[in-house]
Amino acid sequence: MNKAFTKESDEADDDDPQLPLALSGGKNYITPQGYARIRGELLDLIDNERPKVVEIVHWAASNGDRSENGDYIYGKKRLREIDRRIRFLTKRLEIMEVSDPSVHHGSDQIFFGATVTYIDDAGVQRTVTILGVDEADSSLAQVSWVSPIARTLLKARTGDVLQLVTPAGIVEIEVLSVQYPVPGPNGSTV
Structure with a gap:
């Protein structure tokens, strides 16, 4: 019998989406x-x-x-x-x-949850916020903490010049500013 005329089982619909590998x-x-x-x-x-x-x-x-x-x-x-x-x-x-990023408020070092402004060697300035895999939205300038740009930026400080590896080659970027959310009165972020 031709495979086009066989009934698919409902179990094919129950396959879970693949979870990202443990990071x-x-x-x-x-x-x-x-x-x-x-x-x-x-x-x-x-x-x-x-x-x-x-x-x-x-x-x-x-x-x-x-x-x-x-x-x-x-x-x-x-x-x-x-x-x-x-x-x-x-x-x-x-x-x-x-992980609450507001605990780093006032720090110039980049950790999870930081909003970082940097400039590349072509003079293009960008601002990104480093968030979790399940919450990052590139249309809002949010990047996952496991992305290449985030991995390059993490642990750097304001003024550091870093080497970002891209498909087009290595690009030098300089960290201009680092910001964190302000902690709220009860420890929550504002």
Whole structure:
């Protein structure tokens, strides 16, 4: 029989997304805000979205013939997607290590959570914030702490000239400034 006419099993949909390899001895740093956002997403899926979809699937199943019932078929598929995301987020939260960057406020040395302004040898100035793998967003000038630029910048200080290895070759960059969030009154960041 031609493979094009065989039915795929539902188990193919249950494959978990691949987790990034354990980084630097298994550490997966994240800011308190990033942890709260990911935990909030997980709790919303468990407490709100999943029960709504279960209710729809239950209602659709009570209508009879499930083979052509769009609400039932779509609901079951959506339920698998939600369960997959819940498993993924749960695994990620288990290996996260919350690191508050505000403890370094006032320091000129670059650590996790720093916002760093640097200039390259072509005179282009850039500002990046070094965050966790699960929270960095390049469109907001945020880079993962395991990215090449972050690895080059970490532990450097204001005024240091560093060698950044790029696909185009080595680029010299100079650290212009380092900033951290201000600690809040109860130890939280502002």
